[in-house]
Amino acid sequence: MAPALRGPSRLEEPRFPSEWNAPNGGCPRTGGFVLSGHGSAAIRPDPGGSARRSHTTGNHSVSVVPETLPAGGVHAGRDEPAAARAGLPRGAQIYLLILGVAAIAAAGHFYLQVPDVRKDWLAFALLATAASVAQVFPVKSPRNMMYHTSVVFLVAAALLLPPALLVLIPLVQTVPEWLKERYPWPIQGFNVSNYTLNALAMWGAAQLILEHGGGVISNPDARFAVAGLAAAVAYVAVNHVFVAVTLKLARGHSFRETGLFSVESISIELVLAILGVSLAAFWHLNPWLVFAALAPLVVVHSSLSVPQLQAEARVDPKTGLYNARYFATTLAQEIARAARFERPMSLIMADLDLLRDINNSYGHLAGDAVLQGIAEIFRSQLRHYDVPARFGGEEFSILLPETPPDQALEIAERIRRAVAEREFEVETATEPVRATVSIGVAAFPKDGSDANELIHQADLAVYRAKLQGRNRVLGASSEPLLLAAERGAKLRAVREDGEHMSPLPAAEPIETAEERRQPRPGGLVGPRFLSLSPRLAFVVASVSVVGIGLGIAGLVFGQSTDYVGLLAILALVGGGQALSLELAEIEGSISVSAVGSLAGAALFDYRAALPLALTVSIVEWSARRTSLHHVLYNIGTLSLASLAAASVMSIDIGGGTTHRLAAAALGVVGGAVYFGVNMSLISIASAVEGHESPWQVFHERFAWLLPHYLVYGFIGAVIALAYNAVGLYALAVFAVPLLLMRKTQEAYLKHTQKSALKLREAADTIQSQNVSLEQANRLLRERSTAAMESLSATVDARDSYTAGHSRRVQQLALAIGRELGLSQAELDLLGHAALFHDIGKLAIPDAILLKPASLTGEEWALMQRHAEEGARIIDRLGFLQDAVPSIRHHHERFDGTGYPDRLGGEEIPLGARIIHVADALDSMLTTRIYRAARPVHEALAEVKGAAGTQFCPRCVSALERILPLESVVGDLPEVEPQQRPALVKAS
Numbered sequence: 001m002a003p004a005l006r007g008p009s010r011l012e013e014p015r016f017p018s019e020w021n022a023p024n025g026g027c028p029r030t031g032g033f034v035l036s037g038h039g040s041a042a043i044r045p046d047p048g049g050s051a052r053r054s055h056t057t058g059n060h061s062v063s064v065v066p067e068t069l070p071a072g073g074v075h076a077g078r079d080e081p082a083a084a085r086a087g088l089p090r091g092a093q094i095y096l097l098i099l100g101v102a103a104i105a106a107a108g109h110f111y112l113q114v115p116d117v118r119k120d121w122l123a124f125a126l127l128a129t130a131a132s133v134a135q136v137f138p139v140k141s142p143r144n145m146m147y148h149t150s151v152v153f154l155v156a157a158a159l160l161l162p163p164a165l166l167v168l169i170p171l172v173q174t175v176p177e178w179l180k181e182r183y184p185w186p187i188q189g190f191n192v193s194n195y196t197l198n199a200l201a202m203w204g205a206a207q208l209i210l211e212h213g214g215g216v217i218s219n220p221d222a223r224f225a226v227a228g229l230a231a232a233v234a235y236v237a238v239n240h241v242f243v244a245v246t247l248k249l250a251r252g253h254s255f256r257e258t259g260l261f262s263v264e265s266i267s268i269e270l271v272l273a274i275l276g277v278s279l280a281a282f283w284h285l286n287p288w289l290v291f292a293a294l295a296p297l298v299v300v301h302s303s304l305s306v307p308q309l310q311a312e313a314r315v316d317p318k319t320g321l322y323n324a325r326y327f328a329t330t331l332a333q334e335i336a337r338a339a340r341f342e343r344p345m346s347l348i349m350a351d352l353d354l355l356r357d358i359n360n361s362y363g364h365l366a367g368d369a370v371l372q373g374i375a376e377i378f379r380s381q382l383r384h385y386d387v388p389a390r391f392g393g394e395e396f397s398i399l400l401p402e403t404p405p406d407q408a409l410e411i412a413e414r415i416r417r418a419v420a421e422r423e424f425e426v427e428t429a430t431e432p433v434r435a436t437v438s439i440g441v442a443a444f445p446k447d448g449s450d451a452n453e454l455i456h457q458a459d460l461a462v463y464r465a466k467l468q469g470r471n472r473v474l475g476a477s478s479e480p481l482l483l484a485a486e487r488g489a490k491l492r493a494v495r496e497d498g499e500h501m502s503p504l505p506a507a508e509p510i511e512t513a514e515e516r517r518q519p520r521p522g523g524l525v526g527p528r529f530l531s532l533s534p535r536l537a538f539v540v541a542s543v544s545v546v547g548i549g550l551g552i553a554g555l556v557f558g559q560s561t562d563y564v565g566l567l568a569i570l571a572l573v574g575g576g577q578a579l580s581l582e583l584a585e586i587e588g589s590i591s592v593s594a595v596g597s598l599a600g601a602a603l604f605d606y607r608a609a610l611p612l613a614l615t616v617s618i619v620e621w622s623a624r625r626t627s628l629h630h631v632l633y634n635i636g637t638l639s640l641a642s643l644a645a646a647s648v649m650s651i652d653i654g655g656g657t658t659h660r661l662a663a664a665a666l667g668v669v670g671g672a673v674y675f676g677v678n679m680s681l682i683s684i685a686s687a688v689e690g691h692e693s694p695w696q697v698f699h700e701r702f703a704w705l706l707p708h709y710l711v712y713g714f715i716g717a718v719i720a721l722a723y724n725a726v727g728l729y730a731l732a733v734f735a736v737p738l739l740l741m742r743k744t745q746e747a748y749l750k751h752t753q754k755s756a757l758k759l760r761e762a763a764d765t766i767q768s769q770n771v772s773l774e775q776a777n778r779l780l781r782e783r784s785t786a787a788m789e790s791l792s793a794t795v796d797a798r799d800s801y802t803a804g805h806s807r808r809v810q811q812l813a814l815a816i817g818r819e820l821g822l823s824q825a826e827l828d829l830l831g832h833a834a835l836f837h838d839i840g841k842l843a844i845p846d847a848i849l850l851k852p853a854s855l856t857g858e859e860w861a862l863m864q865r866h867a868e869e870g871a872r873i874i875d876r877l878g879f880l881q882d883a884v885p886s887i888r889h890h891h892e893r894f895d896g897t898g899y900p901d902r903l904g905g906e907e908i909p910l911g912a913r914i915i916h917v918a919d920a921l922d923s924m925l926t927t928r929i930y931r932a933a934r935p936v937h938e939a940l941a942e943v944k945g946a947a948g949t950q951f952c953p954r955c956v957s958a959l960e961r962i963l964p965l966e967s968v969v970g971d972l973p974e975v976e977p978q979q980r981p982a983l984v985k986a987s
Contacts, residue, residue, distance in 0.1 A: 088186060092250040096190050099242065103193035106200050113164040115564050115728065123283070124165045127157045128172040135177045147268060151235065154195065155276025158202035158231050159224075160283055166203055170195030179578070179622035194242050201238040202231035224284075228277030235273050236266060316390040318368060319375035327389035327397055331451050334387075334401055338444055345401055345444040346408030349458035350374075350415065352394035353436045353470040362433060366426040367394075370435050373424045381415050392804075395462075396437075397455070405443035405475060412439045412473045420471060436471035438462050447476040536688045540633050543681055547636025550643055551610030558607025565723065566604050568731050570615045572596040577619040593619075594709065597638070598670055598716030601646035602663075603723055609646060613638035633685065641678040645670040649717060664717045671713020675706055805922055810834040812918035812965075813911075819958040820914070830911045832874075833886035837915050840870030840887075864899045867891050886911030890919060895949045913952035917943060917959055920951070936965060 088096070134150035150173060157169050174191045183191070209217075209227035217223040240260045247253045247260075255261055282290050314326040322330070331347070338345040352374065359367040371394065378388040378398065387399040398415075400408050416439055423432030440461025448454035457476035465474045560566070573596035580591030593616055600608040617634040620626070649663075649670035683698035690697070722730035813834035817827050841849060844866055848859045855863060871888035874880050889903060889912035896904025924939035934942075940960075947956040 088250055092246065093186065095246065095249050096186055096193075099193045099197070100189050103196040107167040107196050110163045110167045114168065117162060117164050120161055120165055123160055124157075124168065127153045127161070128169050131157070131169060131173040132176045135173050136180060147272070149272060151269065151272045152276040152279060154199060155202060155228075155231055155235060155273045156279040156283065158199055158235075159206055159228055159277065159280035163200070163203055166199050167196055170199060175574075179619065182623070190246065194239065197242070198235050198239050201234045205230040205234040224281070225277070228280065229274070232270060232273035232277060236269050239269075240266070319371055319390050321375050321378065321396070322387060322389035324389060324391050324397075327387065327391070327399065328451065330387050331399055331454075334399055335444060335451060335454075338401070339449075343402055344404040345399075346403045346405055347442045347444070347454045347458050348396075348398040348400065348408065348412050348415075348439060349391070349442075349455065349462050350396040350398070350412075350437045350439045351462050351466070352396075353438055353466070355394040355435075358433060358435065361429075362426060363428040366424075366428050366433055369426040370424050370433060373422060374419055374435070374437065377415060377418045377422060381411070381418055393807075397458075405441065405446065408441050408443065409473060409475060412441050415439065416471065416473050438465035438470050439473045440465060440476065441473065442476040533689070536685065539685050539688050540629055543640070543685075544629075544632040544636040547613070547639040548610070548632070551613060551635075551639035554606030554609045554643055554646075555611070558605050560604035560607045562604065565728065566600070566608060566611065568728055569596055569600040569603065569608065570611055572731055573600065573612055574615045574619050577616050578623070580620070580623075592712075594671075594674065594712045595715050595719070597642055598645055598649065598667065598674060598713050599719040599723070601642050601670065601674075602649035602667065602717055602720035605650045606643055606646050609639050609642035610635075612642050637678055637681040640681065641674045644677045645674040645713075648673050649713075649720070663721060664714055667713040667715075667717020667720075668710050669713070671709045671711070671716065672706070674713065675709035679705070805926065806835050806838060808922045809837065809915065809918045812922060812959075813914050815962045816914050816918060816955055816958045817911075819962050820910075820954065826911075829880075829883045830886065830914060832880050833883035833890075833911050834915050834918065836870060836874055836880075836883070837887050837890050837919060838866065838870065839873055840866035840868065842873070843869045864891070868900050883911070885909045886915055888912075890915040892916070893950050894952050898950075908952070910952075913955050917951050917955045921959070 131150040131153035134153060135148055137149075139147045139149070154169060154173070157166050161169075170192050173195065174188065178188050178191075206227040209223060209230050213223055213226065217226055244255050244258050244260050247258050248255070259265055279290065314322055316323045334345055337343070352370065355367055355370070358370055371390075374396070375388070375390070378396070382388060382398065385401055387401075389397050389399075391397040400411065403411070416437055419435060419437045423434060426433055440458040440463075442448060442454045442458035442461065444454060447457040461474045461476050464477070465472045468474070573593045576593030576596055577591050580593070597612045597616070600612050613635045616638055617631050620634065621631050649666050651666060679698060679702040680694075683694045683702060686692070686701070687694040687697045719730060810831055814827055814831055817830045822830065844863060848855065848863060851859070867888055867890060871884045874887055875884050886909050889898075889901065889908050892898035892901065892903045892908045892912060894905060894908070894913070896902055921939055921943055924934045924942065925936060927933040940963075943951060943956055943959065947953045
């Protein structure tokens with residue numbers, strides 16, 4: 001377990017019920033951040049603006065290591081200090097500063113000894129690499145604790161390496177993790193400082209035993225074992241104390257609340273540290289047997305993962321709430337307990353309103369962020385013993401044990417109000433997204449005596465809340481959803497003649513906001529030239545192969561042997577690239593890493609070209625996750641540019657002042673050559689992709705950067721001269737000016753971008769005026785469609801066993817349509833037809849629609865009319881006429897014996913044939929009032945058997961190709977035979 005202080009941009013609540021919420025009737029919990037069992041603390045911004053104290057104590061510690069980044073929380077601006085973005089109080093900032101100074105003071109002497117080290121570099125390289133890899137792959141436990149196995153290699157390094165190399169391990173170990181997570185600098189500084197002090201504490205404890213313990217422990221093997229144990233104990237003690245103090249100052253958690261000093265946390269970390277002692281012992285005995293010491297590490301890593309895997313089987317991965325399967329089991333158990341002890345219990349069903357509109361307006365990532373934000377609200381508003389779950393899609397369920405109906409309504413209203421007041425921050429929108437929920441409440445035993453009946457009553461209350469305008473809480477009621485006059489046998493939904501004049505209820509006002517799906521600021525990721533057309537593929541392959549090949553040749557035949565200096569230059573270049581600035585003008589970035597690359601070319605000739613290119617490209621990839629082709633092309637271009645610069649800057653011009661001036665002038669020439677090769681190759685690739693002239697691309701996008709690279713070349717040459725004079729100190733001296741240069745460039749670019757932003761805002765204003773008519777037309781369509789969707793949901797809600805049927809049929813139909821190669825316009829019509837295919841059942845009396853026994857001939861004839869009536873209802877809308885044939889004929893059979901018009905074969909519209917297959921399959925997979933649900937394999941077998949008679953063979957074949965169904969239908973009902981009700985099967 002490693003001491004990595006982490007700082008994501010917002011709080012993360014614990015994920016399991018025993019740690020979710022505070023007691024006392026559902027009041028919001030006050031804890032908000034977590035702590036890792038290995039001492040890897042993450043200080044996170046507090047949404048409330050102040051440190052909050054968790055109610056969780058003892059072993060129920062919560063983890064500060066980020067598992068997800070939920071919506072909401074505090075977002076620090078780019079102009080705020082790094083410490084402020086890390087969410088650290090001033091006391092914590094002072095403590096971290098003291099810790100950093102202490103680490104530098106303790107390790108500074110050893111850093112200066114690094115150039116004099118001549119051995120143990122192989123052991124250092126292996127241990128540093130292993131620690132870096134282990135640091136990136138932590139193990140999470142169900143209690144939100146996290147364990148890093150990198151401690152094994154850090155302990156081994158303390159026993160095997162000289163202190164000059166040992167203090168380099170924390171620097172190398174934390175780099176890959178930082179490239180992945182991009183923690184704020186104060187937090188990353190704590191990571192390095194904590195690791196460094198831990199390593200030195202281990203080394204000191206071990207040396208004390210090894211050098212001064214001979215009088216007490218004469219046997220050298222026993223003395224080494226005791227020294228290793230002392231190092232392990234020193235690591236656990238120092239690490240836990242440093243992290244515990246940090247959490248105390250940053251969030252006000254007591255030592256007990258952190259859980260760092262629990263038996264579980266200390267024992268696991270001590271075991272990992274002792275594995276490091278075993279690794280060092282095997283290294284001393286026979287380095288080739290190291291794998292034997294690492295074998296237990298694999299077992300430990302796997303065993304630590306098992307509890308988390310078991311927990312994940314009960315949890316919905318998107319929201320962190322329980323999944324539907326676990327909720328069903330818990331609901332059945334709680335109903336049995338409530339019945340046995342005659343205790344109250346309530347159930348809440350909550351449905352997110354208009355998720356489709358959120359997805360269409362802001363993208364599906366925004367919809368996911370809203371779902372996660374609602375889950376956070378549940379965790380803050382519910383009691384610790386309540387059980388919230390994601391029931392399916394945008395629907396949630398909450399089990400409220402020991403809760404009468406009136407109190408359940410109060411909790412539901414509190415949740416509804418919290419959701420309505422919450423602003424959800426999403427990356428795909430320039431302003432917060434607002435959302436609402438419709439909630440239904442059912443109580444045991446008043447509204448239902450079993451799980452199905454309770455869920456059904458709560459679900460009906462949700463539909464009723466939506467019909468009444470959404471964003472409201474309703475309790476279960478015995479009233480029907482639609483209050484109608486006395487029903488007769490004749491259909492009354494739409495009159496046979498005359499004009500249908502009954503107006504639809506007015507739709508809710510829809511805010512006509514401007515289009516907000518804009519790219520994330522700073523999200524440009526470099527030249528987008530890798531569509532890999534044949535010409536472009538040839539350019540990319542040629543440059544990559546030639547550049548990497550020549551770089552390898554330079555690495556082999558280069559003359560420089562100053563590997564320590566080369567590593568220092570690579571560190572300087574990597575740091576500069578990590579601080580690169582985004583440039584929208586060139587769709588890429590610019591950084592001061594070019595200075596280090598040019599200095600490396602001057603100091604280490606051709607041998608530095610490929611390492612420099614690899615360093616820059618890997619850091620660039622870590623920040624932007626570009627494709628492999630892009631990375632290879634970058635390596636090729638940068639390698640060729642560095643080789644070209646080295647051919648100029650490594651020219652031997654002798655000594656003396658005049659010659660130094662000439663060397664500086666060569667640096668300017670080298671910068672120009674580096675710029676020319678690099679930008680020319682990028683221009684060629686961009687031109688091939690965009691079918692433009694390479695010279696035009698170069699002139700418009702890159703030519704203005706030439707003065708920057710001339711200055712870079714001059715500074716690189718001066719750094720080379722200074723390095724030859726005073727060694728590594730020159731790099732430290734020039735690091736500060738480079739940072740200042742970077743800040744100057746940033747200020748200039750911000751000013752330029754601000755001017756460009758004003759022009760874009762003016763253009764956006766003009767564009768928004770041009771789309772007003774389109775928005776008005778869309779508004780009319782959405783209002784009409786929303787009204788029809790409400791009616792469709794009403795049809796499903798009339799029969800508790802068909803809830804969600806129309807939406808599932810729509811998903812299946814669209815999947816089949818995509819498999820058949822339908823166009824987007826055809827898919828849109830198919831989606832509407834599938835959603836409204838059963839809307840004609842509004843005209844079917846409940847006595848027929850919900851009849852559990854067989855229908856009479858007259859009743860069956862009346863039931864068959866629903867397809868015609870549905871077509872007439874949709875035809876009245878005026879803009880979905882093309883979907884009417886699919887609705888009218890979705891019960892036609894392929895052999896011509898269906899209804900209403902007895903069409904057959906290809907005469908039946910393709911949309912109707914698709915809906916027929918989807919409708920039949922979903923009907924067989926769901927429990928109906930007259931029969932139980934059938935397993936998936938049986939339903940699919942029956943559909944296949946009826947291909948060519950009842951169903952279209954093409955559609956059935958497409959259905960087979962989209963399997964499994966779970967990948968198509970998000971809320972596919974699960975068939976559990978032991979829970980099926982005993983139903984009357986229709987003959």
